[in-house]
Structures are given as structure tokens and as C-alpha cells.
Amino acid sequence: xSHNPVKSLLPLPDRVAEPSAPQRLVFLRDLILDxxxxxxxxxxxxxxxxxxNLTMDVLEPVNPLADDPAxxxxxxxxxxxxxxxxxxxxxxxxxxxxxxxxxLCLAHPMVSAVWVRVEKPQAIEQAAAAGVEIYxxxxxx
Numbered sequence: 722x723s724h725n726p727v728k729s730l731l732p733l734p735d736r737v738a739e740p741s742a743p744q745r746l747v748f749l750r751d752l753i754l755d756x757x758x759x760x761x762x763x764x765x766x767x768x769x770x771x772x773x774n775l776t777m778d779v780l781e782p783v784n785p786l787a788d789d790p791a792x793x794x795x796x797x798x799x800x801x802x803x804x805x806x807x808x809x810x811x812x813x814x815x816x817x818x819x820x821x822x823x824x825l826c827l828a829h830p831m832v833s834a835v836w837v838r839v840e841k842p843q844a845i846e847q848a849a850a851a852g853v854e855i856y857x858x859x860x861x862x
Contacts, residue, residue, distance in 0.1 A: 745785075747794045748776040754804060757811040758818060758841065765811065769843050771818070772850060773803060777826050778834040778858075794831050815839040815853045823857040834858035 755768035777799075782792035802825045812818050819837045826835040840852035 745779050745781055746776050747779050747796055748774070749796055749800065750774055752800060752803070754807055756807045756818070758813070758815065760813050769841065771815070772838075772840040772842055772852075773822065774836075774838040774840075775799075775822060775826065776836045777829075777832045780831045780833055782831075794829050799826060815841060816855075819853050819855045820857075823855060827857060827859055832859075 752773040753770050754773065756771045757766075757768055758764065758771060759769070777794055779794050782789070785792070803822055806812075806818070806821050806825070812821075819839045822837045822839070823835050826832050826837070834857065836854065836856050838852060838854040840850035842850045844851040
């Protein structure tokens with residue numbers, strides 16, 4: 722079954738740091754994965770596609786031109802971690818999946834905030850997708 726992903730509608734972020742501080746955004750767009758997700762009986766015991774979009778507000782390294790992989794948030798590792806969440810078993814709510822994805826992103830020391838959108842393209846026949854979008858940031862306390 723093919724999926725025609727909807728363009729990401731993630732908002733342009735309000736900067737977490739001072740406006741003059743260098744900042745970068747790292748994102749994943751239209752990550753399509755099979756998930757055991759949903760509350761309805763027909764959604765249990767099978768997978769369905771979910772479309773995940775996320776944007777992480779990331780602190781700049783001291784030397785952004787160092788070309789050092791240790792100075793970045795690896796979107797491949799984030800993808801693998803999302804796949805690991807899905808491999809743990811059935812999740813009832815897209816909200817729960819979004820919160821778990823946000824928490825894993827915020828666990829990275831360079832990530833200060835994250836926007837996560839989780840969509841189920843097969844949820845509503847008349848709609849391209851249904852889902853949730855959340856914004857979470859590390860506490861400054």
C-alpha cells in the first residue's frame with residue numbers, strides 16, 4: 722500500500738537560546754514506519770503505517786566547522802531509537818508514541834526542544850491523515 726505523505730506542517734520554532742546565539746535545527750521528515758498502534762479492535766494484532774515528523778532545536782557545538790560527528794545529533798540513531806520503541810509492542814495512542822519520541826530526543830544533551838508529529842494515514846478514510854503534534858522542551862530549572 723503506498724502512502725502519499727503530507728508535507729510537514731511543523732511550526733517554525735521560537736528560538737530557545739538568545740536570538741544572537743547560534744542555533745540549529747535537526748529534523749526527520751515523513752519517516753514512514755509500520756507500527757502496532759490504535760485502540761480499536763481492528764487495529765490490534767496488525768501493523769499500520771505511521772508518518773513521523775520531528776524537528777529538534779539543537780545547541781551549536783563550540784566549533785561548528787570542526788566536521789566532527791561527535792558534535793551533532795545523529796538522525797540515524799534517532800530513527801533507530803524510534804524503531805526500537807515500535808518494536809516494544811502495541812501502543813494504544815499516537816499521543817503516547819509522540820511523548821515517547823519527544824522524551825528520547827530530549828535525552829540527548831544537545832537537544833533543547835523538540836516538535837513531534839505522529840500521523841496515521843489510514844485512520845480516517847476521508848482524510849490524508851489523523852494524528853497529533855506536540856512541542857516539548859527541557860526545563861530550565
